[in-house]
Amino acid sequence: MIQSQPIAPNGPVFSQLVYGTWRVLDDPPTANAPDLLRRLHQCLDLGITTIDTAEIYGLYRVEEFIGETLRLDPGLRSRLQIVTKCGIYVPCDFHPERKTAFYQADAARIVKSAEKSLRLMGIDHIDLLLVHRPDWLTPADETAAGLNKLLKDGKIRAAGVSNYNVHQFDLLNSRMDQPLVTNQIEFSLLHMDPIYDGTGDQCQRLGIRPMAWSPLAKGELMNATNPASARIHAKCAELSAKYDGATVDQLAYAWILAHPSRPLPVIGTNKLDRLCATARAAQIQLEREDWYALWTAAKGHGIP
Numbered sequence: 001m002i003q004s005q006p007i008a009p010n011g012p013v014f015s016q017l018v019y020g021t022w023r024v025l026d027d028p029p030t031a032n033a034p035d036l037l038r039r040l041h042q043c044l045d046l047g048i049t050t051i052d053t054a055e056i057y058g059l060y061r062v063e064e065f066i067g068e069t070l071r072l073d074p075g076l077r078s079r080l081q082i083v084t085k086c087g088i089y090v091p092c093d094f095h096p097e098r099k100t101a102f103y104q105a106d107a108a109r110i111v112k113s114a115e116k117s118l119r120l121m122g123i124d125h126i127d128l129l130l131v132h133r134p135d136w137l138t139p140a141d142e143t144a145a146g147l148n149k150l151l152k153d154g155k156i157r158a159a160g161v162s163n164y165n166v167h168q169f170d171l172l173n174s175r176m177d178q179p180l181v182t183n184q185i186e187f188s189l190l191h192m193d194p195i196y197d198g199t200g201d202q203c204q205r206l207g208i209r210p211m212a213w214s215p216l217a218k219g220e221l222m223n224a225t226n227p228a229s230a231r232i233h234a235k236c237a238e239l240s241a242k243y244d245g246a247t248v249d250q251l252a253y254a255w256i257l258a259h260p261s262r263p264l265p266v267i268g269t270n271k272l273d274r275l276c277a278t279a280r281a282a283q284i285q286l287e288r289e290d291w292y293a294l295w296t297a298a299k300g301h302g303i304p
């Protein structure tokens, strides 16, 4: 059973693995509300109680789809923690007037987007709202003003960011009435930047846990024609017996979970068997040499 713990000091309690909804409308297993409802119940059975979504997912359609799903089971919302994001605006059917994609994280836009997310999902609060990407044109005070207002009004329980570098995080955090509780970042065996760029260290310093998106590198880690993935597969084949027959995806999750910042991976698969396998990966404790052996396989060379 997946454990739940606070994501930050005084922060909301989230499950160690988070169910991602980016692809739910693309895949037959979850593309209609009764199927997504069944999938959310399967997540709960595994102890996965936190779901991740965003205003932009499904070109602005996924939040509404989640709302349709929640309406099928009125008791479900109180058993879930809902994370959503705002701030990315792209040309789409709803907004043909937009000629180019842009980020926008001023106070009015953040409040408007969060209120839209509440309305579309049919919920009275968001457990965690993330600014999806840093908006290079908006002063941090403006972004903080929007998040602080939503916190004060009880529309969001916690605020965080996604894809911020350490300086952007520190700046925004310095303007918050209530500290940011996470940075949702890309982190996997094929994307190790958080180990080197200070993000993982910043999270440890602040006692907050990052959320790791695309933990299987958007599926590329499972593609053995990718040379780095092929090396990882070979190493996983060697390690598998030692970890009770663990598969590549399970060892890749265990590799993320072993990082001292204690990341919360955001799961991307829409296949039930893969979801269940992921849940079992949370039990794997990778030994030091094996963690470094996977690093070495991914890089194609030894440590410096």
Ligand SMILES: NC(=O)c1ccc[n+]([C@@H]2O[C@H](COP(=O)([O-])OP(=O)(O)OC[C@H]3O[C@@H](n4cnc5c(N)ncnc54)[C@H](OP(=O)(O)O)[C@@H]3O)[C@@H](O)[C@H]2O)c1
Pocket (backbone or CB within 6 Å): 019, 020, 021, 022, 023, 027, 052, 053, 132, 162, 163, 184, 185, 212, 213, 214, 215, 216, 217, 218, 219, 220, 222, 249, 266, 267, 268, 269, 270, 271, 274
């Ligand atoms: N904050 C951000 O900027 C950001 C960006 C991207 C994503 N996210 C979040 O992170 C979540 C996960 O991202 P992601 O979907 O890219 O995750 P991922 O796990 O890295 O990739 C998922 C892809 O890998 C495939 N896959 C998974 N397990 C597999 C296996 N054992 N063998 C072969 N293929 C496998 C899946 O196909 P199947 O479905 O067929 O298994 C799917 O196409 C998203 O849902 C979203 O919530 C956040």
